[in-house]
Amino acid sequence: MSINVPEVKTEEQVSSVNDYIKKVLALIEKEEVTEEEAKWVTKETVDGFREHVNPGFLAYRKTVTEGGQFAAVEWSDEGSCFTDVNGKKYIDCLGGFGIYNVGHRNPKVVKAVSDQMKRQALHSQDLLDPLRAMLAKILADITPGDLKYAFFTNSGTESVEASLKLAKMYSDRTTFISTTRSFHGKSLGSLSGTAKGMFRKPFLPLIPGFRHVPFGDIDMMRKTFETCAMVGEDVAAVILEPIQGEGGIIIPPQDYLKQVRALCDEYDALLIFDEVQTGMGRTGKMFAAELFDVVPDILCLAKAFGGGVMPAGAIVAREKVFKSWFDNPFMHTTTFGGNPLACAAAIATIDILLEDKLPERAAEVGEYFLKGLKEAAAGHEDKVFEIRGQGLMIGIEFHQDEIGYEVSKGMFDKGILVAGTLVNSKTIRIEPPLTMSYEEVDTVIQAFKEVLPTVQITN
Template identity: 65%
Template sequence: MIEDKCLTQDLKKELKEKVESRNYKEALKYSKKMLEYIEKDDLTHEEAEWLGRDTVSNFRDYVNPGFVEYRKCVTEGGQFAAVEWKDSGLNTFKDASGKEYIDCLGGFGIFNVGHSNPKVKKAVKDQLKRQALHTQDLLDPLRGVLAKLLSDITPGKLQYSFIGNSGTEAVEAGLKLAKIYGQEKGKFTIIAAVGGFHGKSMGSLSATAKDIFRKPFMPLVSGYRHVPYGDADCLYKTVKSCEMVGEGVAAVILEPIQGEGGIIMPPAGYFKRVREICDEFGALLIADEVQTGMGRTGKMFCMEHYGVEPDIMCLAKALGGGIMPIGAVIAKKEIFSKFFPNPFIHTTTFGGNPLSCAAAIATINVLLEEKLPERAAEIGDYFLKNLKKVCYKYDNLVEEVRGIGLMLGIEFYSNEIGYEVSKELFAGGILVAGTLINAKTIRIEPPLTIEKGQCDTVVEVLDKALAEVSSKFK
């Protein structure tokens, strides 16, 4: 506590005014009201209306007013918003007013095993009865179990894992592994792809390609280069040039399919050639499977489609089963061993906590037991075929429909068209969204548990939405 004699009169006055301005009584009343709302399954019409107004006000005044302008769920004038309230099935959710939506956004790819999957939820509840967080000093068993499972299900010789809280953290850990592994050989350059998205912390943002995310924070971390995605010749020339000028390449980081880039598929044979280039020059291959992993593309991991083994793989999003946040980076022993001498060289307080690990263990169990990757391949083929059938009737709007498994995208001729179609779908009870790098493309990433009948409903609503938008863009 600061002794009174150390304070000037002005500082005493400022502190007194700050304390007096705090409204603990109002905070206590407000928090109590919200805890009562949280306890409810359903809200009355009046409660839902109040919550909508309150949410808009809170975002405008305390979160970020930009979200009020951006969200298609906010009414014109920004007075009211559809407020997400509860899950209503594996593939659906309801807003506070009780309107149900088919989720074709999937939380940007987190709900692979569905909303509130009962097995994942039970695992978290069971763990919560026993212990929520660990003390940090003793060995925690679930982290070890999850690391072993990841070694069991990932391709090739990937073995050791660092467990964090998000995809960005997984990428940061992967980049640090590549740096520490390459430094003895004088390799420190990281090559990423144009259109790629790897996160927004300073290291991961340096690999991310979108200028509007990068420019405000420049200069970023040094030693990063970007090459066109899918152009193996350009990658080869860049790696070779770096080596020739003494800027050896530690790693090439790529998404197996560019998610935020607009569901961009690589050309045939691309990743096999990337692997050859990395091997020729002694660079590591980092596969960012944060969005493509955990069964999304019809294989447990997208790199399996290409028959290529990465040296480092980054995972997150669906790993937590749509219940808990968790991320992981897994690497070959020879690479991860650089962390062995000092296990505290890269750590996290909350990463690998028992609740998140319980969720991830249950998620892996569900994916394997219910064969959800195989299901994603089957339902994805059906869905893609029907999406194409409808979309190509509107060739004045739609440029291309593409994807694999249940990672699908519809690219329009302009951002405006994509946004209008998204709004029409939302009004029809279907949630989709654009991608952060390529706003012309809306992603279709439902839970892998989506039923064929629900796919049919999405296609029907899309047909009506495209007809409505088509009349505006003649």
Template identity: 55%
Template sequence: MTTETIIGETIDNYENFINPALAKLFRFMGLATVEWEAEGSIIRDINGKEYIDCLGGYGVFSLGHRHPKVVEAVKEQLDKMPLSSKVLFNKPMADLSALLAEITPGELQYSFIGNSGTEAVEGALKLARIHTGRTKVISTINSFHGKTLGALSATGRDLFRDPFKPLLNGFEHVPFNDITAIRAAMDDETAAVIIEPIQGEGGIIVPDDDYLPAVRKLCDDYGALLICDEVQTGLGRTGKMFAVDHYHVVPDILTTAKALGGGVMPIGGFTATPAIWEKYITSPFLHTSTFGGNPLACVAAIAAIRVLQDEKIVERSAKTGAYFLEKLHGLQQAFPDVIQEVRGKGLMIGIELTKEGIGGVLMSEMINKGILVAYTLNNPKVIRIEPPLIMSQELVDRVMKALAEAVEVAHDMIEDL
């Protein structure tokens, strides 16, 4: 079968059996090809064309693609026992939960291991409600916590919420980075505040340094729980193991996913303190998952965390992120008519454009030059940069060269956009 045949059949199958709108979008973006193999920070299509991955699976590929230590761990487990019987003790899940207790801040200790970030959020919301006996949950506008019914109720974007209303009762959305708004919404019926330490899909919005500590205090004052959604920010993305570490805040419940699987397996989880876990200890089958905590995903997560620690990936994220941000700030100063603002922490970076139409031009130019980027889901004016944390300075320079050329093209077209 020729490469052209494979590409044609794949696109036809998208159009006929997945979603024709997705196929149209990929074609429009200049992505009418098939991903074929990947390694480190590089993806190759079926024709062998190389792309530098600056999107990183929206935060999944923190260790790059197919990190050898993660792949080796999964291969070894595959020959032993891929899935759990669910009736005998599961050592990989136990080892992973112990490791999560070690790396998460404060007294966070008990974990439930699921399959995705939205599942982690669902579990965290359930835990908050059963622990407090309350139902009200405060979230933030333009937040993103997932698209299953409970997680979608917390997600702060009407575009995704409105088609599925009525959603779960008791959710209130307030502006992000506005402590006055949260204070006004808090009352004695509030079970939890769920918040991203840095808003991802909202446009890589970094809060003021005193914001999270103030939210923590409000939760304590009202007896509500603080849920920090670290699905995208966690495990080194922002230059700390967890983004809350920048603010010296310990949540009551912390969610993880994306990078947890080492770029090889899907996995998510939520971790809480012993006091908050009490109802689940009394009734351990209140929250379960058939595939959650499976050995394949757990050994991938263990290997991923060990790589983060042994290879000092978190420190690399901070250093490379600072270098990237410095270069991007320089580009913004040179082209203020194209780039309105550059912001972020570590290798979680947002480039806010002056016009929404510029995003399509930049993305098309970058893709043509072999750089994969995308805009944030809740703010099309913001191009996200979330490459593997292992990205070398040499690759950063290549990305910056391509971006500078793309910005020049956008600058020349600015009046028409």
């Protein structure tokens, strides 16, 4: 029998790696790079993705570039824009899928994180860390209704996972209702709530007990509750995005969310709002729940929660729900969730949103943006099916996937980044920073107006 002996790195190989690391660190330190350095960065990035990250990303990125060239290698960012390594500037209308609500590298967020870094970066895991307590108090004060206790995470899917585990501990029920076209993340629990079959099939069976009903169909929701009760599989919780993001910016029918709330109350089930994308001011309110005058039992946050500087997320829950974790606070933990740097970033982010009235600004700028896009699309009804949105969460739905791809490419060539949604590829999203200027909005609208006539319809 042969034995695999690990290959020992030679001194020369180790030295080569060390040299490479020093070259990369020196580039990080530089404010500007030369043309030669930019070419090296581009080559290393493309080669690195092909050989060590995932070559599939290269094929994907070609769909948004001119002449089949690889997409720009991003290098720096500020305000509503990012700049590639060659110095070309782009208006960011993707916003990292809704990360940059307070802008790219907002100085207040950067300062808060930098100041905290000078004192302590990560917590001991054993002593009481102050910023976690302070951020939890702030969330209790700004979230709707009687949401009171917070648990901190590093991402949206982690927030959803935490909400599902909390709901399971609240009662002995195991049935969850989600909706079609929903997106709640890709870890196994959150993926069980996500609707798109392409993401689900390779990992089946997922967490048992999940049922999906059409988003916006209150009659089907009611029948599902009734059926589950009849067969002894009572519903533990309903998980919803107040406005579906990845599904294509789908706004619910009037009173739908209130009716879902009423059903949950009638059947003693919990209501979970996944506000990972709709939260932190994007829809014109601090939380989309406020738009519909509905208070969930658990609210999930992430993406913009860290101010576009730190990965950060949270769930906020009512005391009657959260107290399931009182007896043993170690039932669900995460090493880096609620770390001092992330908490500093979130606190500064909330300060900016409140002080600069960014939710209100999102409502005003969003209305202006939506009107301008609709006017630009006039006469192209054969290409554009619908333009819809709430605040600075806007979707442009086309009749064909190919039209959306071509529009995205055309906009990118003009220095504007947009992208399709993960669940609905016919729809491209507009989710820029809430700090975006009216001049930048006008530039995007004009580019959209110029690109539309150049797009050909295929049979």
